[in-house]
Amino acid sequence: xxxxxxxxGTLTIIAGLTVSLLRYRLYDAEAMIGRSAVYxxxxxxxxxxxxxxEKLIEAMxxxxxxxxxxxxxxxxxxxxxAVLIVPMHRRVRDWAERRFQKDLLRLRHxxxxxxxxxxxxxxxxxxxxxLADAAMQGVRSTHAAVLIEGGPxxxxxxxxxxxxxxxxxxxxxxxxxDTARRDTLFPLRLALGxxxxxxxxxxxxxxxxxxxxxxxxxxxxxxxxxxPAARALSIARQRTAREGALLRAMHAIEAxxxxxxxxxxxxxxxxxxx
Numbered sequence: 001x002x003x004x005x006x007x008x009g010t011l012t013i014i015a016g017l018t019v020s021l022l023r024y025r026l027y028d029a030e031a032m033i034g035r036s037a038v039y040x041x042x043x044x045x046x047x048x049x050x051x052x053x054e055k056l057i058e059a060m061x062x063x064x065x066x067x068x069x070x071x072x073x074x075x076x077x078x079x080x081x082a083v084l085i086v087p088m089h090r091r092v093r094d095w096a097e098r099r100f101q102k103d104l105l106r107l108r109h110x111x112x113x114x115x116x117x118x119x120x121x122x123x124x125x126x127x128x129x130x131l132a133d134a135a136m137q138g139v140r141s142t143h144a145a146v147l148i149e150g151g152p153x154x155x156x157x158x159x160x161x162x163x164x165x166x167x168x169x170x171x172x173x174x175x176x177x178d179t180a181r182r183d184t185l186f187p188l189r190l191a192l193g194x195x196x197x198x199x200x201x202x203x204x205x206x207x208x209x210x211x212x213x214x215x216x217x218x219x220x221x222x223x224x225x226x227x228p229a230a231r232a233l234s235i236a237r238q239r240t241a242r243e244g245a246l247l248r249a250m251h252a253i254e255a256x257x258x259x260x261x262x263x264x265x266x267x268x269x270x271x272x273x274x
Contacts, residue, residue, distance in 0.1 A: 046081050107134055108225065128153040203229070205222075
């Protein structure tokens with residue numbers, strides 16, 4: 001094979017990987033890279049802490065006891081490294097998430113705060129739209145929808161009519177996990193509800209652009225946000241119901257006042273002379 005052909009083959013492979021990264025971003029690869037970075041940094045950190053701690057303990061033993069501590073120094077160094085590695089693990093994990101999983105990090109921390117702010121002022125539809133937008137972007141689904149009381153309240157990158165037609169032929173509460181995974185439209189479905197709110201609705205997510213389904217990290221974050229989202233939707237529904245009842249009562253009072261004013265005006269009318 002000529003050098004030119006070899007170089008062309010190498011460039012083709014690089015171009016293919018580049019297109020995959022830019023178009024599909026190799027979603028699961030990001031999580032694997034982040035996890036590998038965490039393990040690598042923690043391994044180096046543990047080895048460094050162990051080696052440094054062992055040398056320090058040996059030096060202290062010679063200084064205070066006049067002799068080497070032998071295996072005891074290694075055991076103490078390992079124990080100290082194990083204790084110190086715990087806070088280091090949290091810091092490294094947070095760094096890896098910020099570096100490799102920015103969208104997922106925004107979903108985990110940003111959505112609960114957003115729906116918490118919206119639940120006291122925004123209608124249910126606005127909260128459902130925010131949930132669908134954030135979830136779709138966070139796990140990079142092609143489309144998303146939120147169902148409440150059996151009907152689509154929010155649909156993103158998919159027609160509401162398509163969601164309604166899917167809902168007529170599918171009951172997310174009755175289908176098992178295997179059936180859901182085989183569904184090409186909404187392979188991931190999360191029940192929105194808590195012990196306090198009860199069942200509120202469903203968050204439906206489509207596949208990613210490459211046809212794959214959200215991975216373990218994405219599903220974990222989604223399971224964390226359904227509780228705050230369900231509470232926000234429930235509070236917004238209750239607030240909307242109270243506001244509607246108050247508005248109807250005000251309209252009824254206005255109607256009664258208008259009727260009383262008209263009746264009083266008719267009594268005060270002066271009869272015209274014959």
